[in-house]
Amino acid sequence: MSTLVAAKPYNQVFDGQEHYRTLLQATARPGMIGQLDDALLDVPRELNRATALIAMALFSADTSFHIAPGKAEAAEFIQQQTAATRSGPEQVDFLIVPDAMQADALRELDQARVGSLAFPDMGATVIVQVAALSPAPMADCLRLSLTGPGIESETVVFVSGAPELLFETLRSKNIEFPLGVDVFLTCDSLSAGPCAMALPRTTRVKWARV
Amino acid sequence: MxxxxxxxxxxxxxxxxxxxxxxxxxxxxxxxxxxxxxxxxxxxxxxxxxxxxxxxxxxxxxxxxxxxxxxxxxxxxxxxxxxxxxxxxxxxxxxxxxxxxxxxxxxxxxxxxxxxxxxxxxxxxxxxxxxxEILRGVERHEAKTRMMHAEADYAKIWVTLYEAYVRNGHLRSGAGHPIMVNGRYxxxxxxxxxxxxxxxxxxxxxxxxxxxxxxxxxxxxxxxxVKPLEFEDIRFKVEEFVGIKCQMSGQDKAFMDQIYAEDFSRYFVINDSNFLDKVRQGPRPPQKLFTNPE
Missing domain, CATH: 3.40.50.11310 (Bacterial phosphonate metabolism protein PhnH)
Incomplete structure (x- = not known):
């Protein structure tokens, strides 16, 4: 269970609305790190709070999700809280990658749905848990420079706990616009609380290790 | 209550x-x-x-x-x-x-x-x-317009635009001019x-x-x-209110409503009501104005 303290119990209506607005702004402005106001919610260890809050805000009984095998507690939590159904990585609306450093997790990402030319919105949304996201450099991190819709010229953001292979996989998934997957990178920051950053399929990512 | x-x-x-x-x-x-x-x-x-x-x-x-x-x-x-x-x-x-x-x-x-x-x-x-569906005017079946978007096949809308130009002498079509978003849709x-x-x-x-x-x-x-659809030689132009000033504020460079008086004479008033209030009360709020190509 998390050590972060939150003041009020999670409210489906109002917390969901606030978090959605943060996610919408983050999606509209890739590279912006959105802070999700924390709420009292018992989240299993395998999930970070940001991922849990995104699931609470967006998942419902008509959505399917997949989380890497062995993360039974996390899967059960999401099912109980949101009534979303579990399915294979190649079928789901939401694919959760609990640890981006695991090679298996990225293989699952490679199978994610990209939609069809007639219905590109059927591409999956991928939630990738990373160690940290920051507008300033950190120790042992990747420097991402982002361009595309939502970005005035270029946005630079630093991410730690994500391998270069993750961005290589995303590049190959999103090579054929409008097909592709849309990504939320999530982390729990000690200072800022649960954070999420979006990388929609339109965003071109260049990365370098620093 | x-x-x-x-x-x-x-x-x-x-x-x-x-x-x-x-x-x-x-x-x-x-x-x-x-x-x-x-x-x-x-x-x-x-x-x-x-x-x-x-x-x-x-x-x-x-x-x-x-x-x-x-x-x-x-x-x-x-x-x-x-x-x-x-x-x-x-x-x-x-x-x-x-x-x-x-x-x-x-x-x-x-x-x-x-x-x-x-x-x-x-x-x-x-x-x-x-x-x-901007293509509905040229193709009435949803399945077909969906395929046209999928294949980025916009030939029919270009032809319609050309025909409108031939008929009217300009590209503007009242309201809702087709736009190309991010070079794809x-x-x-x-x-x-x-x-x-x-x-x-x-x-x-x-x-x-x-x-x-x-x-x-x-x-x-x-x-x-976002680019309005236009031809290399025939460019998209916005409405020009040449020599027209708003009756209520005396200002120009805003979209104008044409209003008919009881004696059938006409005058113009800024259409955006909050913008009109602001220009009447104080400094002009920031605006992004488009200059028509020659």
Whole structure:
């Protein structure tokens, strides 16, 4: 269970609305790190709070999700809280990658749905848990420079706990616009609380290790 | 008053149930990820008829929270019947604040106009769309227009544009000039005048388009290139109000309404009501003006 303290119990209506607005702004402005106001919610260890809050805000009984095998507690939590159904990585609306450093997790990402030319919105949304996201450099991190819709010229953001292979996989998934997957990178920051950053399929990512 | 309170309690916050709101929210996020592509959505029943602003209402109600400041305009005016009713409905259902001031609003729902004043990164403009499919005029089958979008096959709309030029001598087609969003999807800007179309490109705010009757959401994210369809030699031009000044403020360089007096003489007034109020009371709010090519 998390050590972060939150003041009020999670409210489906109002917390969901606030978090959605943060996610919408983050999606509209890739590279912006959105802070999700924390709420009292018992989240299993395998999930970070940001991922849990995104699931609470967006998942419902008509959505399917997949989380890497062995993360039974996390899967059960999401099912109980949101009534979303579990399915294979190649079928789901939401694919959760609990640890981006695991090679298996990225293989699952490679199978994610990209939609069809007639219905590109059927591409999956991928939630990738990373160690940290920051507008300033950190120790042992990747420097991402982002361009595309939502970005005035270029946005630079630093991410730690994500391998270069993750961005290589995303590049190959999103090579054929409008097909592709849309990504939320999530982390729990000690200072800022649960954070999420979006990388929609339109965003071109260049990365370098620093 | 008592009946009024009873009415409020019998509905979920912001009228739409949470299950459906989540669905609209997921679809809106996809619309942001694929600029210009029309995402099908549930379009739930509203207490107004489909095609009377339900699409905009769905988006507004899925966005709104108690801290939001809402502005609703119809044809540029805060005072038209449609705007007043939608504004009061959202207020009743979401207990949000209301404003006429374009700069103070966090969510602006509009029909037929983009406000003159430059919108900021903290603002979302929700536009009501009667017909989201710009290709419907050239192809009546949904399955075919969907394939045309899939293949980026826009030949028919170009031909229509050419024919319109041959007939009228200019490219402008009243309202809702077709736009190319991010170089991929041809979409409708909703029936806004040509005057507003250049403001959609590389804007700071987020534009959401909801078509309730046709059950589609599309989006223009901030800082996204939007080009009105035009030919190399015949360029898109916005309305020119040559030598025309607003009767009420004496100002120009804004979209004007033409008003007929009782003696059939005509005069012009700035269409955007809040902009008109501001230019009459003080300094002119910041505007992005488009210069027509030669």
């Amino acid at each position: 008592i009946e009024n309170l009873k009415f409020q309690d019998s509905f979920n916050y912001a009228y739409i149930d949470e299950f459906t709101k989540k669905e609209i929210r997921r679809k809106t996020l996809k619309a942001v990820c694929i600029p210009g592509y029309q995402v099908p959505y549930s379009s739930p029943e509203m207490p107004i008829s489909r095609g009377w602003g339900t699409g905009g209402l769905h988006l507004t109600l899925s966005l709104v929270g108690p801290d939001d400041v809402l502005k609703v305009i119809d044809q540029g005016s805060d005072a038209s019947v449609n705007a007043c009713n939608l504004r009061l409905f959202v207020k009743e259902m979401a207990q949000c604040a209301l404003t006429f001031d374009t700069a103070a609003a966090t969510i602006i729902q509009s029909r037929h106009r983009v406000p003159e004043e430059i919108l900021t990164e903290n603002q979302i403009l929700v536009l009501q769309v009667p017909q989201p 041809v979409a409708t800007p909703s029936p806004i005048p040509g005057w507003d179309v250049p403001n959609l490109s590389m804007a700071r705010c987020l534009y959401l388009f909801g078509a309730g009757r046709e059950k589609r959401i599309h989006c223009i994210p901030p800082f996204t290139p």
